[in-house]
Amino acid sequence: MPLPRMSFKEIKEKQVGFGSRGTSEMKTNDRTGRFKEGEVGIACELGRPGIGFCFRDLEKVAMALANIGVEFEPENPASVLLDLKSGKIKKEFEEIRDERALSAIIECKAPIERTPEIYTTIKEVAKEIDTVFSLDLINKCSDGRPHLKKILDDSNIPVRINGKTNIGLGRPLVE
Amino acid sequence: MGDWVVFAAPGTELQGDPAKHKKFIEILTKYDPVNCRTNIGIEGESKRLRYVKNWTEQKDSGVHQSATLNEIMKNETPKGGSAVYNNKEAVQNVVNELVEADLGFSIVISGIFEEVYDICEKAGIMPHTVNYSGGTLGNVTLLPDPKILEITTMCGHHFVASSLVKHLIQKVKQGKITAEDASIELAKQCTCNWFNANRAAKLIEEHIKK
Numbered sequence: 001m002p003l004p005r006m007s008f009k010e011i012k013e014k015q016v017g018f019g020s021r022g023t024s025e026m027k028t029n030d031r032t033g034r035f036k037e038g039e040v041g042i043a044c045e046l047g048r049p050g051i052g053f054c055f056r057d058l059e060k061v062a063m064a065l066a067n068i069g070v071e072f073e074p075e076n077p078a079s080v081l082l083d084l085k086s087g088k089i090k091k092e093f094e095e096i097r098d099e100r101a102l103s104a105i106i107e108c109k110a111p112i113e114r115t116p117e118i119y120t121t122i123k124e125v126a127k128e129i130d131t132v133f134s135l136d137l138i139n140k141c142s143d144g145r146p147h148l149k150k151i152l153d154d155s156n157i158p159v160r161i162n163g164k165t166n167i168g169l170g171r172p173l174v175e
Numbered sequence: 176m177g178d179w180v181v182f183a184a185p186g187t188e189l190q191g192d193p194a195k196h197k198k199f200i201e202i203l204t205k206y207d208p209v210n211c212r213t214n215i216g217i218e219g220e221s222k223r224l225r226y227v228k229n230w231t232e233q234k235d236s237g238v239h240q241s242a243t244l245n246e247i248m249k250n251e252t253p254k255g256g257s258a259v260y261n262n263k264e265a266v267q268n269v270v271n272e273l274v275e276a277d278l279g280f281s282i283v284i285s286g287i288f289e290e291v292y293d294i295c296e297k298a299g300i301m302p303h304t305v306n307y308s309g310g311t312l313g314n315v316t317l318l319p320d321p322k323i324l325e326i327t328t329m330c331g332h333h334f335v336a337s338s339l340v341k342h343l344i345q346k347v348k349q350g351k352i353t354a355e356d357a358s359i360e361l362a363k364q365c366t367c368n369w370f371n372a373n374r375a376a377k378l379i380e381e382h383i384k385k
Contacts, residue, residue, distance in 0.1 A: 024184055024185055024281075025306070026283075026305070026306045027185070027281060027283050028184045028281040029303060029304040030303045031281055035304060041306075048311075048333060049311065049318070049324065049328050049333045050318075050333040050336070051317050102333075119309070122312065123312065126312035126313045129313050129314065130314055131314060131317065132312065132313040132314060132318060133313050134308065134309075134311055135308070135309030135311075135312055136306050136307065136308065136309065137307040137308075137309050138304065138305070138307075139304065139307075140303065140304045141301065141302050141303060141304060141305065144292070144295070144296075144301030144302055145292070145302070146302075146307075148307070149307075152307070157309065158310060159307040159308060159310075160307065160310065161287050161288060161289070162285070162287045162288065163285070163306050163307050164284070165283065165284050165285075165286075165291045165292075165295075165302045165304075166282070166283050166302070166303045166304040166305075167270065167282050167284060167295055167300060167302055167303060168300060168301060168302065168304075169273060169274065169277075169278070169279070169280065169281065169282045170280065170303075171277070171279035172279075
């Protein structure tokens with residue numbers, strides 16, 4: 001088996017990409033303002049739960065999302081590997097296409113009214129990959145409730161009754 | 176049984192006044208969590224202190240070392256952390272105190288949305304941002320049995336292998352270990368310390384009865 005091209009120590013020292021698998025996305029949204037009212041945040045957690053994935057599959061999902069014009073999160077580690085206009089793996093990283101990893105997250109956002117269209121695209125590309133992914137749909141609340149819920153209900157997009165809620169105690173607060 | 180995770184979001188947990196972190200841990204440990212975790216030490220060399228109810232020192236193995244709630248509470252240099260509760264009342268009390276303490280950390284609760292909204296309302300605050308799960312898509316035939324998945328997914332990073340769950344269920348069936356011991360072994364794998372061993376033991380027992 002060939003040795004990894006770079007150790008974790010080297011990655012840290014050379015500051016390649018960003019730490020962790022993704023950003024803190026909505027978890028610090030009360031302090032960062034990453035997701036604003038009227039936007040939907042989307043995260044496709046490739047390989048989760050527990051299956052792993054091949055970067056070729058990550059590219060397929062990223063290309064499908066790029067094709068409909070979502071805005072990719074630039075500080076996400078997977079974004080470092082991708083041409084953010086086309087979703088394709090950059091030329092200098094092409095050799096990783098057939099490598100496997102436990103998980104990686106594609107993070108992006110779009111205007112909230114595009115949620116049904118984005119969901120349809122994700123469902124379609126999901127048929128073309130040989131792994132699974134967990135789908136996250138993020139929304140900043142307005143008057144204490146997420147407007148996204150009505151759009152999801154009206155479009156028959158199923159979501160779990162449980163999930164993460166940032167309760168807005170971060171300071172300084174981004175309204 | 177309820178399953179609630181309360182945590183200070185990464186990114187904020189290494190900043191701020193040490194007294195605020197002490198206060199945060201004091202609040203988390205006060206309401207009988209089934210799990211609790213904090214980080215100690217300097218950045219890059221931090222260590223996690225991990226409490227899981229019923230995980231005693233005798234059950235430690237390799238890198239998996241348990242801590243008591245008291246050890247976590249008494250530590251002088253805690254940085255951020257999380258706790259898991261099995262009832263709404265405890266979470267309400269924690270949130271009430273966090274609002275009053277005004278620590279400035281980004282606090283996230285994982286639980287049933289309507290219940291979390293209710294907790295926020297009673298504490299006089301409004302939820303800021305939510306993260307819905309749109310489920311698992313793709314080639315779902317690769318996934319293990321849903322009953323096994325119900326246990327493994329309590330570790331969000333999926334450090335709990337389905338093969339280990341199956342192996343331990345088998346040992347419980349054979350009477351070699353208890354469901355509680357099996358659940359502690361599973362909880363050890365989840366180093367974020369969010370795996371609810373209490374709930375896992377019940378799920379294992381239910382699985383065996385069927």
